[in-house]
């Protein structure tokens with residue numbers, strides 16, 4: 001007999017922690033730091049305060065070393081972010097899939113999973129509670145000692161303290177123990193922090209490692225990218241689950257209103273046209289149209305200049321005469337028969353304005369209707385594209401500042417592409433290319449990948465950016481193997497097309513791929529100009545040095561040969577070589 | 586005894602060389618003084634500008650010339666090297682020092698004028714020859730010596746420490762090396778009335794032993810294979826300054842034949858120079874017809890030999906009847922013979938029978 005057993009989301013992720021990146025002790029320690037740092041940066045970004053993040057990892061005493069032989073560490077992360085309201089603290093850290101990032105705007109966090117998973121991992125490897133201190137800047141600081149009830153996906157509060165916030169502190173401190181292998185994770189962690197500092201040049205990040213070494217990544221600016229504005233879901237990006245969720249909370253009584261209120265860039269006209277296209281519009285039968293309705297229709301038209309432009313003045317007579325002969329069952333077709341030259345959308349608008357359009361109450365939609373509505377949203381081509389105000393790209397100036405700070409290159413080119421969309425999700429690609437400085441000379445170009453300001457360090461080979469870079473004929477841009485070149489690709493989107501929950505690499509979406517390709521090409525062209533100029537300068541230098549080397553010798557030997565005592569003056573000749581060349585190019 | 590005819594030809598040559606180099610430097614100096622990039626023009630040595638001149642009876646350069654311009658980034662280095670070579674040559678001549686091509690290659694390094702390799706340095710010296718018209722031997726740059734002479738010729742040295750000293754070329758039974766001091770010496774007097782040039786050292790020694798120089802009143806010159814340029818120039822001087830006819834004896838194969846031809850008509854490589862040929866010199870054998878007439882022991886011609894003969898057939902220097910006849914005979918009999926082959930008739934046969942016959946045959950026409 002088969003038994004079915006319901007498992008909670010926390011239990012599910014506990015059993016499948018590989019998906020979230022907790023594959024092994026070294027990876028786990030890296031992912032833990034990463035998730036918590038990202039939460040901290042997100043919370044400061046939200047407040048538009050330049051982030052200050054302090055991370056400390058200490059080795060707990062040897063007696064606590066686990067059976068598996070890995071070290072047990074204590075991790076502490078402190079930030080100056082928004083803080084968390086006391087009533088949300090337990091859920092934010094003790095419940096998987098609880099998050100403030102479900103609304104549509106760009107943030108590092110997306111799944112409502114990362115921080116909690118990190119704490120969950122600590123709990124299952126050390127059986128110790130987590131300590132969370134937070135204040136939103138009010139008069140109190142809240143302290144929670146808690147564990148996660150994995151089966152129930154519920155926080156288990158062990159202790160709770162409230163203190164006076166004397167220093168007006170705002171921020172969050174998370175502290176807990178976890179098993180891991182820091183020394184194998186070290187290079188990745190440092191690389192992660194360095195790249196984070198690169199793409200967050202307005203953040204101060206400090207890290208104290210188990211040996212007590214302090215790594216400081218200081219900000220070079222306090223300017224922050226403009227915060228993203230929250231937006232509604234775009235119809236193209238909706239799935240059945242999301243639609244049901246919106247229906248559950250909506251206050252709209254009809255679909256016309258529902259579409260307008262809950263979807264991005266959908267107004268009255270678009271809503272009407274779409275619902276008409278999707279077959280969700282009902283109009284009365286002309287034969288049974290009441291005289292008041294006729295009067296309302298006529299009045300609505302005649303009072304509005306906009307409608308009169310299309311229908312001219314209508315008289316009740318005119319409609320009534322028409323009604324007698326009417327064959328059609330609905331008002332749209334009926335009006336179309338009287339006004340064949342007027343567009344269907346205009347007719348719809350007139351009917352809607354006259355209160356003659358009926359749409360269903362969204363809460364009364366049956367499951368097949370919901371599915372149909374979602375399908376039609378994907379098929380309808382006239383939705384306006386989403387705008388990018390919900391995105392928070394870094395911007396060319398900050399990108400440049402970040403790269404200059406971390407790589408100190410000789411040359412740098414940055415580019416921000418125009419917003420674009422894939423499947424209803426707006427996105428912006430930012431690219432940069434840098435040459436020289438601290439960039440290592442490697443056979444392959446060094447690639448820094450970012451998504452919503454998160455450095456992506458694993459699975460590079462599967463990433464779309466790498467594929468794009470490999471597809472480019474770099475020799476055309478004068479790039480040779482062994483040059484110190486780094487390329488940076490930053491993808492911002494309300495929905496980054498990750499292939500896994502582990503946020504490691506980006507899938508091949510044609511729309512995204514094209515933008516990345518064009519972005520890289522643009523900066524590569526500027527690199528080409530730089531390299532060409534460099535090459536020219538080097539050549540020119542060499543050329544001049546050839547003249548400077550040989551001409552004096554010719555003068556000297558000729559003087560000796562000719563039996564003269566004083567060599568001819570060749571300064572002018574040398575100067576002419578220089579002048580001629582600068583004019584030539 | 587014949588006295589030398591020209592008055593101190595080596596002294597005159599030295600002055601001419603120095604004068605020419607001074608002019609060369611003066612020209613460049615003048616150009617620079619006028620604020621111009623210096624340049625030189627000289628005949629082109631590219632193959633399409635090398636012609637065989639029946640009048641001059643040697644290869645000469647045509648009308649095409651090349652300009653080497655210090656303004657040109659690709660020219661300035663070889664240009665400088667050439668000016669340096671001129672400077673170096675004038676120092677050698679002035680100080681009466683000799684050197685070799687190898688020396689030149691290394692000496693450049695003292696002036697931060699490092700040559701890429703020996704051929705680059707050799708080529709620059711050839712440029713200087715072309716621009717000035719003098720051979721490198723005139724600049725006191727000599728190859729490794731390997732040729733020698735023996736016979737009644739008294740020379741007067743001009744090299745430092747030996748000036749005015751005279752030496753008769755019979756003083757050493759192995760012969761005297763044709764080195765810088767011999768080449769630069771003046772001819773004092775001679776009792777010879779002909780020159781016999783011999784390809785191989787073995788035969789040269791045999792001739793001395795058999796007293797050919799006395800029996801035939803001849804000055805013996807060993808070319809030791811292809812005659813070095815200094816030796817070719819020396820033969821030219823014997824022929825023109827002392828009026829001595831020159832007879833050449835080589836192995837009976839295309840290579841021997843060509844040794845004689847280069848002494849007579851020169852090589853394409855030296856088309857820019859004069860005085861390295863002796864157009865009136867005569868090849869005495871071993872002919873292909875000698876192989877037949879004297880029934881000499883032979884080796885078959887190899888493929889390479891035959892290929893070479895076909896090349897010579899087309900060579901403009903090989904137009905005379907003798908040459909045509911011998912090439913044809915070689916190709917017909919497909920055999921070759923060395924000079925030593927005469928030994929089958931006894932060691933002295935070549936001196937007693939063959940040589941007199943040949944000398945008579947040659948002086949007749």
Ligand SMILES: Nc1ncnc2c1ncn2[C@@H]1O[C@H](COP(=O)(O)OP(=O)(O)OP(=O)(O)O)[C@@H](O)[C@H]1O
Pocket residue numbers: 035039040043079081082083084092093098099100101108109110111112113114115116117171172
């Ligand atoms: N340092 C912090 N300051 C303020 N709020 C925080 C902080 N850390 C976590 N939170 C809150 O807790 C929520 C849950 O965090 P969690 O990391 O689990 O999910 P997420 O960041 O939304 O998504 P992701 O799974 O992609 O990380 C966040 O959405 C945020 O509201």
Ligand SMILES: [Mg+2]
Pocket residue numbers: 035038039108109110113114115
């Ligand atoms: Mg998170």
